[in-house]
Amino acid sequence: MGLLAELTHRCPLQCPYCSNPLGLEGAGTELDTGTWQDVLRQAARLGVLQLHLSGGEPTVRRDLEDIVATAAEAGLYTNLITAGVLLNRSRLEELAVRGLEHVQLSIQDVDPVNADRIAHYDGAHRKKRELCGLVREIGLALTINAPVHRQNLDRLDGIIDFAVEMGAGRLEVAHVQYYGWALANRAALMPTRAQVMRSMQIVQQARERLRGILVIDFVVPDYYATWPKPCMGGWGRGIINVTPSGKVLPCHAAETIPGLIFDNVRDKPLAEIWLHGQAFEKFRGTEWMIEPCRSCERREIDWGGCRCQAFAIAGNAAAADPACVKSSRHEELVALAEREASRPPPAFSYRRPRKPTSPGAGTPDKAPAEGP
């Protein structure tokens, strides 16, 4: 089991595909150190093995070292998911001493100008490059996470080369999934079918070429798929998401689905929420399914796909994910993707809206980092 701990929604970057909700939780609502530590101990007792410290940008929390130390004491394998721009050597060394084992660094592109434009943060890519060197020097495991879309996908070869050069053990090539800010920016991000096909070929060839050097995970783009992905490994099956204010979600986008009740770790034990919370029970297993999922031979393979996407596109979270070829909305979804991909991309709507930036318009002003 894994726990995704969104320590904060604050972030110095403003990526237009951010999976945080459009209504970001402010610093004043965040759980304090002691509550997070208690949540981690509860998680370990519940059987959680892997802790993903996420955000926003988790390093804006000045108590991150204490949170990491508690996770290590509780026996959790701790992965820091970071944009990397706020970390320096001394802080990273201290995190390693306190028990951090793995760093997952996101990159926006390998072209520095385009990377900084997507992140809306001047100098971000240079800092990420420096951080990779530090991670390897300190001896932590490194994964590079590369969300890909129409505005960086043509440099996928370069992204793979970058991961090898940086000494990463794993690269996640993740086609953007359209929830949260990514849904709001879908027309600016949607790749063409030709780009997608080419990316699959590049990943396949790189996996063969780099066997034993780099593991490449590949998240396929839903809108051009035949079958949906088992989103979150199935609702309420192995992932718990705790928001900065302590709400416990079956997935990071679950708040987009109306009618779900999200319990809070301030009010109830984590185990009770996981086992009996209304939001978890609503779509756990297969009993909630309607046709075509109910009688489908793949229902325990993909668990009906993504509930959030089913609601966003079909207006019914219990419907088959429209990414599925059996969904009555599938052809509409594919047509929508092809239509959006064929038009010039609109300007990004950054996650903290500032002045819009047109594609190729150059490096934006630096976004100010927020302190806790």
Ligand code: SF4
């Ligand atoms: Fe999955 Fe439902 Fe499609 Fe079957 S019909 S493949 S269970 S989404």
Ligand code: FES
């Ligand atoms: Fe919520 Fe897929 S993003 S179930």
